[in-house]
Amino acid sequence: MSSSKTSHFLPLPPLSLRTPPPPYRRPTIISTYSHQPDRSIRHDDSSMAYYRPAPIGCDLNHGFDRRTERNESVDEHLDGLCDALRKVEEESGKGERKGGIITWRGMITRIMTAPYEDREGWEMTAIALDGSVYVELHDPPDVRAKRRKQQSTWAWQTYMGYSFESFSTQFLVPEQENEDWPTGWGGDVNTNVQWCNVVRSAIGDIPLCLGGEVDCVRAEPGTPHPGLEKCVELKTNRVIENEKQEFIFHKKLLKHWAQSWLLGIPEIEVGFRDDSGILRNQRAFETEKIPRFIASVPSAHPPWTPGPCLHFLHAVLNLVLTHILPTDPCLRYPPDSIRRGEQSPLPPATMWRFSFIPRRGCELYE
Numbered sequence: 001m002s003s004s005k006t007s008h009f010l011p012l013p014p015l016s017l018r019t020p021p022p023p024y025r026r027p028t029i030i031s032t033y034s035h036q037p038d039r040s041i042r043h044d045d046s047s048m049a050y051y052r053p054a055p056i057g058c059d060l061n062h063g064f065d066r067r068t069e070r071n072e073s074v075d076e077h078l079d080g081l082c083d084a085l086r087k088v089e090e091e092s093g094k095g096e097r098k099g100g101i102i103t104w105r106g107m108i109t110r111i112m113t114a115p116y117e118d119r120e121g122w123e124m125t126a127i128a129l130d131g132s133v134y135v136e137l138h139d140p141p142d143v144r145a146k147r148r149k150q151q152s153t154w155a156w157q158t159y160m161g162y163s164f165e166s167f168s169t170q171f172l173v174p175e176q177e178n179e180d181w182p183t184g185w186g187g188d189v190n191t192n193v194q195w196c197n198v199v200r201s202a203i204g205d206i207p208l209c210l211g212g213e214v215d216c217v218r219a220e221p222g223t224p225h226p227g228l229e230k231c232v233e234l235k236t237n238r239v240i241e242n243e244k245q246e247f248i249f250h251k252k253l254l255k256h257w258a259q260s261w262l263l264g265i266p267e268i269e270v271g272f273r274d275d276s277g278i279l280r281n282q283r284a285f286e287t288e289k290i291p292r293f294i295a296s297v298p299s300a301h302p303p304w305t306p307g308p309c310l311h312f313l314h315a316v317l318n319l320v321l322t323h324i325l326p327t328d329p330c331l332r333y334p335p336d337s338i339r340r341g342e343q344s345p346l347p348p349a350t351m352w353r354f355s356f357i358p359r360r361g362c363e364l365y366e
């Protein structure tokens with residue numbers, strides 16, 4: 001529990017909950033942007049990659065020593081997303097923010113999958129500004145140091161994920177090909193490069209504006225952005241050899257499903273690799289069919305159903321909006337009068353925190 005003055009607690013819904021969940025509106029794109037190899041942003045699709053199947057038998061260890069990793073000590077907050085929204089507003093002349101929640105898709109994935117998360121808690125910051133609430137990860141240095149230490153033990157698995165992406169994609173303007181490039185290699189891994197799509201959606205009555213990374217599109221190289229319905233998410237997994245491993249994979253499918261569903265990505269391509277990092281097979285999953293697939297797996301209890309996730313997501317965001325929006329200084333003073341400079345100095349934006357305690361629920365505090 002926090003020591004702050006006001007706090008509100010929201011327990012997890014029972015996992016047996018069967019009441020119809022709030023609907024999730026089909027996302028529509030409002031903008032895209034591209035992080036370049038030096039991490040700078042261009043408001044175009046220059047970092048969009050085209051899907052082509054990775055060759056079975058390829059070695060996902062390839063290129064490990066030549067990889068370039070994003071400098072994770074730089075906290076980018078919501079910069080790329082806000083930049084994109086600012087540009088959309090400049091060009092359209094209308095406000096794209098219009099209330100609701102503005103955040104990375106990854107934040108919503110975490111809130112949504114929390115009912116089934118037994119181990120990892122998290123903390124997020126919510127800031128009210130101009131009638132919208134901006135949500136980002138609260139990442140204090142000690143938590144960050146601990147996470148990075150954990151990540152380093154997974155560095156090799158993580159690299160194989162990126163390497164699978166390289167083997168599964170090609171850019172329109174390919175990198176200079178090297179003599180030792182194996183068949184299908186799309187270029188050395190540089191995690192600075194990201195293609196982001198900004199979408200508008202809603203959970204029940206709560207508007208959402210989400211930014212997220214998209215791995216590639218299923219289209220002829222050279223085609224301009226073919227729309228969300230052609231986007232593909234890439235994942236890797238160890239080959240499944242027994243029932244226990246299959247059960248673990250089915251549990252993992254919750255996070256894969258939520259992540260892609262939130263942005264409107266219809267297809268997830270999973271590459272299965274062996275312990276030495278050789279790609280053994282791959283399988284495409286249709287995002288919207290994953291919940292039904294999980295429900296059809298013969299077992300006493302399905303590992304998850306979407307209902308509690310959508311209920312909890314709506315309840316958390318509703319809690320946040322209900323308590324934060326009335327304290328928004330821009331709602332206390334009409335936005336127009338602030339812009340005209342009639343209310344100066346501007347009152348500081350209000351900031352709240354909310355945290356997730358595994359198996360218990362979510363606590364919101366000022």
Ligand code: 0WD
Nearest residue numbers: 070076080104105106107137191194211212213234235259
């Ligand atoms: O926790 C997050 N989601 C954070 C995201 C923390 C700090 C920054 N960001 C940035 C991302 O770098 C990106 O520019 O936010 C933007 C959008 O992220 P997202 O799409 O919301 O992130 P998420 O859905 O969690 O992950 C998508 C991909 C990952 O692919 P896999 O297949 O592993 O889910 O984004 C990458 C990763 O490739 N990614 C990251 N790369 C480097 N550092 C990070 C990170 N902290 N988080 C996600």
Ligand code: CA
Nearest residue numbers: 215233234235
């Ligand atoms: Ca991916």
